[in-house]
Amino acid sequence: MTPPPEPHTDGGHGLDAVAPRRPWVILAIACAAQFICVLDVSIVNVALPSMRESLGLSPGGLQWVVNGYALTFAGFLLLGGRAADLLGSRRVFLAGLALFTAASLAGGLAQTGWHLVAARFVQGLGGALVVPTTLTVLTTTFPQSHARARALAVLTAAAGAGGALGGVFGGLLTGLLGWRWVLFVNVPLGVVLSLAAAGALPGASRGAARGAARGRLDVPGSLAVTLGTSGVVAAIVVSEGRGWTSAPTLSLLGAAVLLLTGFLLWERRARHPLVPPAVFRLRALMTANALALLTSGVLPATMFFLSLYLQNVRDMTPLWAGVALLPSAAGVALGAAAASRLVGVLGPRAVFMAGSLLAAVALVWLSRLGPDSGYVGFVAVPLFLSMAGLSVAGLPLTLTAVAGAGPDRAGLASGLLNTAKQIGGAVGLAALVTLAATRTAVLTAAGRTSEDVATTQGFGLALLVAAGAVLGAGLCGLALPRDAPPKPAPASPRAGVA
Template identity: 40%
Template structure:
């Protein structure tokens, strides 16, 4: 799944030979630089869902088994989520603009290879390469926004657009996937990345300022334990969703994740330049925000996955119709993300962090009422509108609050951690939902097409109850832990949302 740094620009103490000999871009380049960064973010986020509507065509064309087909989605999330922390720290050391351009170049080549794939193995290898490219590029996006926009108000608006891409990118992927699959064929969900990737790769070095690099050495021990731990955790969620939570391999994955992530914390406490500075997690507000982001992402991705299935398999919509059915979800997400940066400085983040998740939760609770007689207009559309408004007004204030007052030298790690929470949350929400869905549909509700429809509806409503439960926990975390000590003020030098 994700999802946002806000720091005060400051001079770096890195040695002079590490400073890039690049003049800051003129103000007229700011909007173009932002467009390039947002395009990068949209590419890596929507690729997690743009393929989902094309899965039936992929299976037919390449001969995937039913079990193997799930890996077209899962292997991207596994690679992306597992390498994000490493990508964030690498950007701090080797240059964030350089990593963004290099990561998108790899992502673009992998997309071309995926579109040309003729066997399941070729497509899966291309998806792995896409995940690596995304993990290299994504953590640098927010740090580059901070370096480009030094005025607090402009920066808040830029981060609002970025958060809209993060929150709405998955929905855009569903719409775009439906259009491409219906008008052309499944290969274009891969090919569509190529022209945009080329534009980002060419323009990034020309319009984006390279922030001062931090120098130092890559924490290899931390990289190995963090990457191994995240891969084991995400794979554990994927295994839980497909074969169950109590199988030996699933439990082994979770045990390995606990051991490796514990080792990672011990390593980070001892090294001079950690991959993830633990100070990012010692602040109560920030730690609670990370936890809430994971839970919100889990609720969102669970909703995307199951409502997509219901629209096509339950209501009989075509891929294109199913994609456009998500438009009422995308519009309020983007509207909320655009309005929130203007309202947070006036009223503070706290009202939004308490009120907006309740809208999101209400939308999910309405979806728990899905049954064999539910229609799109009466049963799905109102839920999407509420869910979209809640997501749009949650993501921006939460992003600003989580990463306010982060030091420049830690911005890459902080951004990588936040996006790791989003990807792990997406895997968690999908796994929990599929487990509930499988249990609920084990005994069919009847025979024939009507029975299949009723069984599907019952499974979806049960899965949505799990997503609603995750949203409830997120609300409790936000209410108890994420309490910014002061409202934001326009022009505040270090923070838009305030921090404890």
């Protein structure tokens, strides 16, 4: 084990000065912000029928209520992370939170469909500024390895709980108060968090200001990667309705490939690159991103299938379906707590592989669902175990990515990792949903089974494939570091990356 690092200061690289007297207050603020930003990816799902009736939205408009947020959220994550490195995490965090809160208020007050869709796009931009900045804040606030592992475990649990509880809170708010409250709820939370963050987060030091003055945001590179990443997500969104071989889908994918290729070429010659070329030679960081890309679609797909199963096959109301999915949040929380204790002893490789194996076994168990399966034995227990396994596997990737980039590139590392997660989540969800729908359609057309049986068998096949993907990622985890990540050397202003 390496000795714990000394408290980190910015050293002129644009990080904020550390305020060690309030570390757990800062952790609470970061986790709450991460929770509401991730929650908003899915909290609107249950409210969509009410939104359609109230605002007269078309099916295409409803799709953009969900995917508009995902599009800008994924597209601007890298830019948000780099902006935190250059401009200071406190400034970017507060700006992103203000934008997110204002867009939530505007969405809740929307009188037409396009107002709501526009608000969701702006919400995603605010979330893209907040989420990578939370990792930067915690990396600088908790410089010691054990404390950092615990803090990042809590942050991982907050993000996982946000993803798992979207349907629960969406059902509660829509059923009790109306659909507008799935957006209004962010307003008081955003105001309280902004006030708390303004008082607790450390301001940029004079050295950070000098670093920000020297470093400039790579505008051409930022534009290319943002549009390219957004193009990938937009192609996935369009493919759900038009198919992967349709002209709009292929056009978006082609444009995204050209933009991302141009981004990589530009970064090699830019004076102030958004992603210094040396980053792509950091094995630990790239491995963590590749594994996140491979596995991030499993959690949203699992929650999607189970939500439909409980409502469409078992005839539960949205509210009770949300309650029935609560074991997922418990699994995420307990898995993150276990991972924070294990990773310092066993190392990232062993913890990631163990979590992946647990998740794969639980997903195989879930795939055996039938129309009349018991809730406890076929939903609650395997759902809890699968989410616990995914949560255990998630923390080593975060720790490896941050340690691999160095403290003065924490925002960039967070932006890269979260972008990989968002794209992997969108691609994985689209692929698994398509697989399940195809299987269900084939069985229904054959006329040999009931609609409920065909639906559950479609879900079962997709869950089996998800289990195979997680198991494959677990085997690829052999490329992760065996021991706990060492203290990274600070980067010099001219070196690009340590």
